[in-house]
Amino acid sequence: GAVVSQHPSWVICKSGTSVKIECRSLDFQATTMFWYRQFPKQSLMLMATSNEGSKATYEQGVEKDKFLINHASLTLSTLTVTSAHPEDSSFYICSARRGGGETQYFGPGTRLLVL
């Protein structure tokens, strides 16, 4: 149990376009989902915390209008990178937490390359 999927696994897009990444908890309901960004050979950097049915909480320095997060159901959260630029190229990872639980289960990540 506790499987989290992400789609797409990798995406290449042109500068100025928007990209949507989906994160799904496949076998449990996730009241809270988290979005991370990871640069090569570095640790994970939390971007935002997403609670089902409410607005996401963004970490300091993360642009809310740039990285739109929606958590419309207990099994799905989406991250939309709007008007993507080459500096947005990175590895994006989501995680999901069962209601009342303490453990985060991670998706396989999405590699984004903006040309």
Added chain:
Amino acid sequence: AQTVTQSQPEMSVQEAETVTLSCTYDTSESNYYLFWYKQPPSRQMILVIRQEAYKQQNATENRFSVNFQKAAKSFSLKISDSQLGDTAMYFCALVPRKNAGNMLTFGGGTRLMVKP
């Protein structure tokens, strides 16, 4: 606020041997959870082991065990009988128990190479 420190950026071990990865942390919380996650070359984050701070008994999962020293705020991971598939980045992480919805605080990671 919490901090997690992994002082060993890289380590290597021979296959079948034992290796210990260090982790120290700082938190003002009295109760919290500690985790070790593994990130192999595929970059999928995999939960290796977790420890509840109010439990004195060290957690064990097959070849993986921890040495949890609460007073010293230390949480090391021991990998016994190392296998080639253990080659990965290992991240130590902490989350306060008071509000488990709080974010995980990660260490900087230790890159482990298991050599044949």
